[in-house]
Amino acid sequence: MKLNVNIEYRTSWGESLVLYLGGRRYPLSYAGEGIWKTEIAKLAVGKGIEYSYEVVRDGGVVRKEWKGHSLVLPEGLKVKEASVNDRWNDRPVDAPFYSSAFTGAIFGRGKAAKPAKVAQANLMFQVSAANVRPGEVLAIAASSQELGAWSKVIPFDDSRYPVWTLPLNVTGPFAYKFIIADKATLAPVAWEDGENRWFGGMPDPGELIVEADQQPSFSGRAWKGAGTAIPVFSLRTEEDFGVGEFYDLKKMVDWAAATGQGVLQLLPINDTTMFGTWEDSYPYNPNSTFALHPQFLHLPAAGVKVDDEYKALQAELNALDQIDYERVNNSKIALLKKAFARTFKKLSATAGYQKFIEKNAAWLLPYAAFCVLRDLNGTPDFSKWKGFAKYNRKKVAAFCAEHQADVDFWCFVQYHLDKQLSEVCTYAHSKGVVFKGDLPIGISRTSVDAWLYPELFNMNSQAGAPPDAFSADGQNWGFPTYNWEKMAEDDYAWWKARLAKMAEYFDAFRIDHILGFFRIWEIPLQYKSGLEGYFNPALPFPAHELESQGFDVRDAGLFIEDPRKAGHYHPKIGARSTQSYQWLDAYRRAAFDRLYDEFFYRRNNEFWKDKAMQKLPALLDSTGMLACGEDLGMIPATVPQVMSDLRILSLEIQRMPKDPEQEFANPAWYPYLSVCTTSTHDMNPIRAWWEEDRLVTEHFYHNMLGGQGDAPYYCEPWICRQILDQHLWSPAMLTVLPLQDWLSMDGALRREDPNAERINVPANPRHYWRYRMHLTVEALQAADEFNATLSQMIASSGR
Structure with a gap:
């Protein structure tokens, strides 16, 4: 087939366009008026082709598109020549809707029907449109008699959603408009804005014109959603084992879907096992940025026998108000070792297990070796491992061969974790619910990542945060900072692999301390106080x-x-x-x-902006996840603009206003591309905060809630309800609230002691992360009155 390409793009002096297809670059010729053209005489299209455009200057690529293009011809249609009228793909204003959060779940269209075969067509519309709900379809109405003279709604094929195609056989020019229609009835839901569009370039005999340069424009389509934030470890069901497990998420998904929610936001779920003590409960200090934490396994599904001894220990651990991290994890590992001894031989011969090992070998085998060496040496500090302080692939492979059973055990655990979480993710998608993960800004200096790739990190420094209203001494997180210059040499391969693994389970993610991608607060290794830090990179004074x-x-x-x-x-x-x-x-x-x-x-503002733009686009575009930034703290003036340009959702918290002149932020003023919440895991939930500072509470009660007289001493359910409604009715795309705050509006359901609901105290570097919800998820599902109220609140707010 012969392919002709036309695209409008305004270049600068000395620049030209190329078409990148099949590993080859085809130069385009300038035809005037901003139009660039090329033709490829013989091209095998097969089931479809993928390509993109690039701007080149002096032999080098200076600009690429946000996303590439694809061309799939209708099945059954024989085409000798195709002429594509194309458009340059910049990051669109509605980019979040193209994330997997929407295309794979919230707006997911289920199993696509196979497109009908097309015998004749000389025109094909190909349009990208993600903001089309599951019960809707993109369509056109046109002026010509053969297309219905404006009285007929002609639907597009959605089998490649968010790309829509419509093959037609036309005999003359026509005016048309895009429509969003009800999928079942084809009744129009929305007509696009603006004047009628026009198609007038009639194809030659044997030619197919592909109109791929049109972008529908619909107003009033600002979807808003709600969700719940809850760490996996904090979940409580009748079937778990003293700690929340991946399988508990299925019941949470059911509850979320039943109450009109579409997002479950989690804390990091990576393995944090270092010494096997309660201090390993800190979820932001993983021993691997790829491995999952063994505590989240549902033991019976991994082959553990449910005998009387198991049931007795399970009942004892589940009766605790909080997590007993050491007993839970030590017990789980002991039981898993028994299951491993009994089941591994058969499992290891299965295609599924072998495929998992092959797919994940790059991180999995070093991780398993790390775990064995950590346990043999009694420390995760690899600098103290005799003969293995520096990672050597051949030496580690020999070590693994000598300790094969121990290495296999940790691979066995990771296999089951992956299997269970993948199953849960598929289930969530089927219910239109997405998991929002958490990407920690740092890595542990005693981790597999630091062991394998020490050159990627500044091991002689520590990441932290400068002093603020919450910490007069600043914060020292202890993590090594990133060697971004070294990371850039292989186009951030480690980051992209890390994000790709995360994208296997999550469709949205929170970028912890996004300011660290602009600059990080760096503290020399010999200091503990954050006051001894400085920004890296920066432009210091000579x-x-x-x-x-x-x-x-x-x-x-x-x-x-x-x-x-x-x-x-x-x-x-x-x-x-x-x-x-x-x-x-x-x-x-x-x-x-x-x-x-x-x-x-x-x-430093523009300098920091440039640094962020060197890395963030490449990282964000390496997966389809919806990016949400944690943009709190000492925010450079250019951060909001970068986040806006990259369509990263900001984080809005009423108690932490972005405007220093405000005591509280007003949810009614939040930007659309944002996640609004009442509290984070680092803060007291609503009720405990209400009791923190009487003067602040009085200000909030009078100025934000319009209260009269003295503020109630306790945060009564009706007050909590008002606060929740303020957040639900905000313009923010997502309102994701901690489970504790959702429950706060129900006097019968909420926990008696509000101070028992806090997850973390940042001022305490040795905080024990052990919060568990006080009622089971089954009890939450059965709370009919509360759930009906919550559903009504969410629906009436337009979410």
Whole structure:
């Protein structure tokens, strides 16, 4: 088949367009008026082709499209020549709807019907449109008599959703409009905005014209959804084993779907086992960014025998108010080892197990070796492993051969974890519910990742956060920072592999501390306090510039020398609280204030924006997940623009307004591309917060709820209901609230002690993560009155 391509694109001087197809680049010729053309004389289309456009200059690619193109000809149609009128694919305003969260679940269209065979067609519309609900279909109405003279709704084929196709056989030009119609009745739901469109370029005999340059435009289609945030470990069902498990999510999915919710937001689920103590409960310190935590396994489905001893221990652990991390995990591992000894030989011969090993070998085998070496040496600190402090593939392979059974055990555990979670994800999709995962900003310095790829991390430094209203000393998370320059050398392969693994289970994800992709607060390894940190990367002041203003750069109270650029200095974040600052005269104090504000709030903004744009697009576009950013803290001025340009949903919290002039944020003013919530896992839920500070509570009661008189001492159910309604009625795309806050509006269901509902206390670096919901998911499902109220609240708010 001969392929002709036409595309409108305005290039700059010295630039040209190429078509990238099948590993080859075909140059396009400029035809004037912004039109570029090329033709390929002989092209085997087969079941379809995929291609993209690139802008080149001086032999190098300077710009690529957000997404590529595909061309699939109708089955049964013989085409000698196809002429495609194309469009450059920039990231659209409605990009979130193209994520797997919508295309695979929320707007998922089930099993696509096979398109009907087409014997004759000389025109095919091919349109990308993701914001079309499951019970709807894209269609057109047209002016010509053969297409119904505006009285007929002609539906597109949705088998390749979100790409829609409509083959037609036409004899003359016509005007037309896109329509969204009811899929069952074809009754119009919405007509597109603007003037009628026009098709007038009639095909030659034997030619198929593909109109792929049209983009429908419908107003008033701002879908909004609701969801619940709950860590997997916090779930409680009648069938689990002292901790929430992946299979518990099935019942949570049923509850979410029954109450009109489409999202379940989870905390990280990676394996955090280091020493086998309760301190391993911290979910943001994984020993592998790929492996799943063994505690989430439902034991009977992994071959564990359910005998009287099992039932007795299960009942004892499930009776606890909180998680006993050590007993739960030690018991589960012991029981799994028995199941492994009994079932592995048969399992290892199955095609499913062998396929899992082959697909995941790159991370799985090093992880299994790490676990065995960790247990043999009594420490995850690989620098203390004699002969294995540095990862050597051949030595590790030999070690695995010597300890094959132990290595196989950890592969066996990961196989069952993957199988169970994959099953749950498929089930969630069938119910129109998506899982939103959590991508930690850091990795443990005693992890498989650091062992395998130490060159990707700055092992002599620690990531953290500068001081804020919640932590006067700043935060030191202990993670090594990223060596972004090294990561860029292979186009961020480690990141892309990590995200690809995450995308096997999640359709949306929260980017923990997204500011770290702009710059990270870096603390030298020898320090504990966040006050000793500095931003990396940054544009520090050269010594002569500071000395010319009368400052002594050696004054450790005012400045920190950049560790990578000698003779260049950062203003110290806590400088204005030091004696060095107090000893400055008024003139120099004012001068220091000016350079301090310049450095932290202006000087680096564009620089940090450029750094983020070097990496974020490549990472975000490597999977189909919906990206949501945790953009809290000391936010550079350019962060909101980058997030807007990349269509990353922001995080909006009423108690943490983005505007420093506000005491509380107003949910009615939230942007559409955002996730709004009442609380996070690092905060007190609504009821406990209400009792934190009486003065703040009074302000909130009067100014945000319009209350009269003294605020109630306790956060009564009716107050909680008001707060929840404010969030549901916000313009935000997603309202995802902690389960504790949903339950707060029901006096009979909510926990008696609100202070027992907190998940984490960031000020405590040794916090024990052990919160469990106080009622079972089965009891939650059976709470008819509460669920009816919740369903009504969600539906009436347009979610």
